Amino acid sequence: MKLTVNGQKWVLEGVDPTMPLLWAIRDLLGLKGTKFGCGQALCGACTVHMDGQPVRSCQTSLADVGDSKVTTIEAIAGRVAEAVRSARIKNNVPHSLGPFHPNSFRSSAFATFSSVERGISSTK
Numbered sequence: 811m812k813l814t815v816n817g818q819k820w821v822l823e824g825v826d827p828t829m830p831l832l833w834a835i836r837d838l839l840g841l842k843g844t845k846f847g848c849g850q851a852l853c854g855a856c857t858v859h860m861d862g863q864p865v866r867s868c869q870t871s872l873a874d875v876g877d878s879k880v881t882t883i884e885a886i887a888g889r890v891a892e893a894v895r896s897a898r899i900k901n902n903v904p905h906s907l908g909p910f911h912p913n914s915f916r917s918s919a920f921a922t923f924s925s926v927e928r929g930i931s932s933t934k
């Protein structure tokens with residue numbers, strides 16, 4: 811089974827294709843930024859992008875991934891991640907879970923990352 815995560819290609823030998831993508835990312839590839847929360851596609855802790863679209867990796871099997879390119883939170887570290895963090899502080903963005911709760915940050919960072927991928931930028 812082949813998998814492309816954050817631009818890196820992996821070959822996973824002897825892996826059950828029904829394995830949730832989340833476990834492959836965390837346990838086989840060692841990318842621990844994608845978290846387990848509810849395991850029922852409710853909380854978003856496990857969100858990754860497949861070909862630019864957010865998916866809940868706890869409910870996505872390896873077979874579902876196919877040839878799609880997977881992007882995890884690790885890929886959006888750096889300037890984009892810092893810009894999201896700074897904007898949230900500057901604008902005092904309220905969030906019941908706090909500005910640096912992993913799910914809150916993940917959603918904002920992925921939204922910004924998606925915009926950058928599509929060539930969309932936000933300037934005031």
Ligand code: FES
Pocket residue numbers: 845846847848849850851852853854855856857866867868869
């Ligand atoms: S772990 Fe909660 S949505 Fe996947």
